Amino acid sequence: MRRLPPNSALRVLEVVAREGGISAAAEQLGMTAGAVSKQVLKLEAWFGQSLFHRAGRGLQLAQVGADLLRELTPALDRIELASGRAEAGRATDRLCITAPPTFMTYWLIPRLGQFQQSHPGIGIQLDNRRDQSRALPEQADVAIRRGAPDGPGLSVTAIMPEAITPACRPDMPGVETLRHPRDLAGVTWLMAAMRPHDWQDWLAAAGLPTLEPARSLTFDHTYLALGAAADSLGVAMAPLYLVAHELHASRLTAPFHDITVPTAGYFAVCETMREDAPAIRAFREWLTMQGAEHAAAVAAGTRP
Structure with a gap:
């Protein structure tokens, strides 16, 4: 029988060593700092010696820990590779899809019924939790991202482009005053913290880089800002390809639709x-x- 240390603790060891501290490793692993510390202590008890020593506010591998990690990392890489090959051979009938909330709300979910009708044997689990540290979060089979991620072992496929332009409800109070981009100074701007530069980028393209709003409201996500725009709270900077159906159905209007700024597309x-x-x-x-069909419809100005 093989005499091996706890596998879960070995994985924790690698992340703690890479991140240089318990708290950073806990964030990466989705664990509490206490749970990470417990795994490190368990491993040190198994070996009967300390694997780390403190370096300022962080941790640094002791020599025995460095020697262990030198052998451990390629072993874990081989296990991951073998596991991936085994998974690739199975007939997957359930997909976990992760995507930005705005993309999921305005574009993916309204179309998903078509996919299910064409592939009734494939179950779908949707997850809009954001993991900025990984292009493909753990447990996700397919991730949809703004911008093409770069990383080893990833296959990346372009879906469609994107551009931004201001949008609001057609009957929003004050909408009749929006005849020139400078008139935006008299209305409320709805901003998204996840896309903090959209307003500045569009204003620069409109030749008004120093324009300021009468008022502003900031939301975590773009879909919340768009929802506020649909409730006449102000003007949001809208991703044109995601809200094309809302514009065509006149639930939103783009008063300066001739001024658009390309942004990172979807992959x-x-x-x-x-x-x-x-x-x-x-x-x-x-x-x-x-x-491709949606992008062509948006470019042609027809119903998406």
């Missing part, structure tokens, strides 16, 4: 070793087809 990400799994391949092909 589908999966593991390279799993890109040919039937369910993942079917979903990515459907996404690219839907994205």
Whole structure:
């Protein structure tokens, strides 16, 4: 029988060493700092010696820890690779899809019924939790990202472009005063903390980089700002390709639609070793087809 240290503790050890501290490792692992500390102590008890020593506010590997990690990291890499190959061979019939909340709310969910009708045997789990540290979060089969991520072992497929322009409700009080971009100074600006530069970028393109609003409201996400715009609270900087249906249905209007600023487009990400799994391949092909059709409709000014 093999005599091996606790596998879960070994994984924690690698992350603590990489991040240089308990708190940073806990954030990466989705654990509490206390739970991470407990795993490190368990491993040190197993070896009967300290694996780290303190360096300022962080931790630094002791020599025995460094020697262990030198052998441990390639071993974990090989396990991950073998596991991925095994998973790639299975017939996946359930997909976990992660995407930005605005993309999910305004574009993906309204179309998802089409995919389910075409592929009734594939179950879908949607997850809009954001993980900025990973292009493809753990447990996700496909991630949709703004901008093409760069990383080893990732297969990235373009879905569609994006651009921004101001949008508001057609009957918002004061909308009749918006005849020139400078008139935006007299209304409330609805801002999204997740996209803090959108207003400045659009104003620069409109030749008004120093324009300031009469009032402003800031929300965590773009979909909240768009919801506030639909409730006549002000003008939001809207992702044109995501709200094209709202514009066509006159639930929103773009008073300066002739001034748009291209932004990062949308991409589908999966593991390279799993890109040919039937369910993942079917979903990515459907996404690219839907994205191309939608982009063509937006460019032509027809109903998306």
